[in-house]
Amino acid sequence: MEPIALTLGQKFEIEKFSxxxxxxxxxxxxxxxxxxxxxxxxxxxxxxxxxLRQTYGL
Structure with missing residues (x-):
C-alpha cells in the first residue's frame, strides 16, 4: 500500500503555519x-x- 502523500499546496500550508x-x-x-x-x-x-464503514459495510 502506498503512503498518503501531501500535495504541494498542503506542504506550503504546513510551512506557513509552522x-x-x-x-x-x-x-x-x-x-x-x-x-x-x-x-x-x-x-x-x-x-x-x-x-471505511461505508466502503466495507462494517
Missing amino acids: REIDSSNDPQALRSIAKDLLVAWKQQQAASAWV
Whole structure:
C-alpha cells in the first residue's frame, strides 16, 4: 500500500503555519492552536472510520 502523500499546496500550508507557530511568544495562543489541532485530528480519524464503514459495510 502506498503512503498518503501531501500535495504541494498542503506542504506550503504546513510551512506557513509552522513559521507562524515558531514566531509566537504567546503560550495561550500556542495552547489554543494545540487544542484546535487535537480536535481536527480526532475529526479526521472519525471521518476516516466513517469512510471505511461505508466502503466495507462494517
